[in-house]
Amino acid sequence: MRMSRLLAPTLREVPAEAEIASHKLMLRAGFIRKSAAGVYSYLPLGYRVLQKIMAIVREEMDAAGGQEVLLPILQPAELWHETGRWDDYGEEMFKLKDRNDRGFCLGPTHEEITTALIRHEVRSYRQLPLLVYQIQNKYRDEIRPRFGVMRGREFIMKDLYSFDRDDGGLDESYWKMYHAYERIFSRCGLNTRPVEADPGAIGGNMTHEFMALAEAGEAEIVYCSHCDYAANVEKAECMTPGVESTGQLEPLTKVSTPGMRTVEDLEEFFGRPASDMIKTLIYRSGDVVVAALVRGDHAVNPTKLARAIGSLEVELADENTIEEVTGAPRGFAGPVGLKGCRIIADPAVMNIEAGISGGNAVDVHLKGINPKRDFTPDEIVDIRMAKPGDPCLCGKGTLQGARGIEVGQVFKLGTKYSQALGATFADEEGEEHPLIMGCYGIGVSRTMAAVVEQCHDQDGICWPISLAPYHVAIVPVNYRDDEQRAAAERLYHDLCEVGVEVLLDDRDERPGVKFKDADLIGFPVRITIGPRALANGQVEVRWRTSGEEYLIFLNEVVTHVQDRITRSIEDVELACRH
Ligand SMILES: [Zn+2]
Known part of the structure; x- marks a missing residue:
């Protein structure tokens, strides 16, 4: 891609509406634009990142046995009446009517639709376990949409639903998803921590949230300094502090x-x-x-x-x-x-x-x-809020506090929805049982914002290679210079040829402007073509995240950059397999 053709309207000014780093940077780097409160358009660079996240999610869901489907956004009210959630969901649900006055909603989640689909299609234990998922828009009329795509009213989610015949099967599906999530977030370059959470209104009996640790996170978590214990503060169990009795009672x-x-x-x-x-x-x-x-x-x-x-x-x-x-x-x-x-x-x-x-x-x-x-x-009974400094239940560690962005959640639902909607299967004896369900969500658009929250500096975004909209930006200091232009064009052609995702900054701009944009957008590699190095047949390679900078001969740069990029992606994937 050529920068002169790309719809990437970068901004020098920090937009007034943005409070947190990811929101500011995604606007400034020309990744997103607001259409209405909590509703965003993704521009080409932003959409490329989203697609990369979705590709990683798809690979891991497929590898874990998931089958991709696409369910409707427009959902009939009757299904939600069957589970009682039409009223329970309250103001957060976007409700509408068709021309015949039939009620619908824009799907805030898809338990009802999926379970209703499966109740007609699954009859026998032989069809289990079954894992279906989709990547799609969700709609929630948040009271206070904010932080850009972090808390939007329209957002992209991956949701998978598992159907099993018994609790053992559900347990297997649950941990399969749990480990797939660990791999997904590592591959996205995100530092996450799974924490125990409260099942709350959705029902069910076990759930973990995957928290991307970040100051801008809305969730408060605690974790032990000694053992693996980590929980959302809403869920965190408290130890009763021991008290040494003085034996001195006072009169009331x-x-x-x-x-x-x-x-x-x-x-x-x-x-x-x-x-x-x-x-x-x-x-x-x-x-x-x-x-x-x-x-x-x-x-x-x-x-x-x-x-x-x-x-x-x-x-x-x-x-x-x-x-x-x-x-x-x-x-x-x-x-x-x-x-x-x-x-x-x-x-x-x-x-x-x-x-x-x-x-x-x-x-x-x-x-x-x-x-x-x-x-x-x-x-x-324990009704108190855990706080940093409290002793952990393990008796050895102290609870530490952190803030997190909830990017994923895995959930054992049990039979809440299958019972309400009559989704059953027949066992070997022909006896009917309700399907045992789990649901597993990933906020795809939120993951993008969470990565920016963790990976940025004062100059802009520092994309992990796995998610970068383009791996390499070629920046000729002066594109109008014949020699520089020729070298840049040749390099651009050669990198494209070997499959490196590359953007050529062919604009007639001052070098400072081009460097600033490259840093702001966050390409992992910048190759600068300047007159002095070029006289020796060299170009300058700079790595965005580490700041590493060196000269390399033009005829070596393609193989060198390609190797390092491939190796870096492979290393992360290899680490995830262990
Ligand atoms: Zn502990």
């Missing part, structure tokens, strides 16, 4: 605390650490109201709390509910004498010997609370 005492509602207020007033406070927060889920107790220096994990009460979501109760349940305004709730709702206590709370909490009356707190003596929780 009422204290007047006008206007003191926060843990900080109380720390100062009582001169006691936050770990002595029993934070009592009132949550609700539909009609169910619960009091969640955690230590003052801990935070409630709403996902764990929801799980503990058997619901999908909880939210903090409003002022009226709090007054109704505790008899006091917000900030004065406490477990002693609390009768209006269920009490769920974190185990760490039960180890407090003489705690401080609200007294369920205006401007009143209680001190000297001994949880074992003074109240009885309905349940004692």
Whole structure:
């Protein structure tokens, strides 16, 4: 390709709408342009990168036994009514009607469509296991689309669905996908970490998220400094801190605390650490109201709390509910004498010997609370948010914190969708059973942004060779110079001939402009053709990521560059096989 012909409108200015590096750079390098909030067009360079990611995904899915299909984006409402998700999905779903007033949605995901397809086509255990996948657009009407293609309303996903006859089969499919994902992300040059996550609303019983570690990531994860444990903070299990008993119980005492509602207020007033406070927060889920107790220096994990009460979501109760349940305004709730709702206590709370909490009356707190003596929780269960510095369950390491971009997820669904949609198979005896399902997603467009997030510097993108839109940029310092032009054209022709993906910067621009664009776009190799080196029959080779720079004879450069590129791709692929 010739730069003079390429639709690659690079920008010098940082676009005001962009907050994070990948968004800024993909706009500046002319990879994407915004059409509407969270909706993007991919220009030629961006689309080449996307296609490379898709090719890697396809290879690994096929190698793992997946069969590619293409399912409709436009999905009939009836299917979603059958699983109950038409309403559950809420505002995030793009809903529409046809001319006959029949309901449809733009697929936010494809469990319904796939399961409905398979229920008609799979009859026997002999057809199992079956793994089908597609690479396609998905639609979610995000409240706050942002960060470019990182969180869009239209995005490209690979989704695979596995159908097995039993749990053993599902387990096999699950780990097959898990390992395929590890290979895909390594081949894309992405540093990812699989973390345990909460199955949440989608149902099912086991899931890992693949997190690309990056400061711009929206997910918080923790991992152990000693063992392999890594989890999304929503899921991370907490160890109950051991407490050395002083054996010194205090009498339960009422204290007047006008206007003191926060843990900080109380720390100062009582001169006691936050770990002595029993934070009592009132949550609700539909009609169910619960009091969640955690230590003052801990935070409630709403996902764990929801799980503990058997619901999908909880939210903090409003002022009226709090007054109704505790008899006091917000900030004065406490477990002693609390009768209006269920009490769920974190185990760490039960180890407090003489705690401080609200007294369920205006401007009143209680001190000297001994949880074992003074109240009885309905349940004692881990409901707290893990944080960096906590001890790991292995007993040897400490949890470290990091931020991640969720680029993939593997999920054991079980029979949730096959049961709802009546997708069954007959076993050897002719008996019908629901199919056991798994689903496995990769955010293809998000992977592209995540790679840019991890691979860039102040000058632009540093593409891994496996994803670079072109491997090599040839930059003649002055294209109008006859000798330089002739050398550049010959080199361009020779590299194309041996299959190296190459772009020739044949524009009549100053060398500085061409170098800046090459760095911004992020070609792994730049070959500069300048008058001085050329007089000796040489050109300059520069590697974008390492900054390595050297002269090489023109008649050697093709083989040299081709070898290094091939070797570098092979090395990554070889490493993935082990
Ligand atoms: Zn550990």
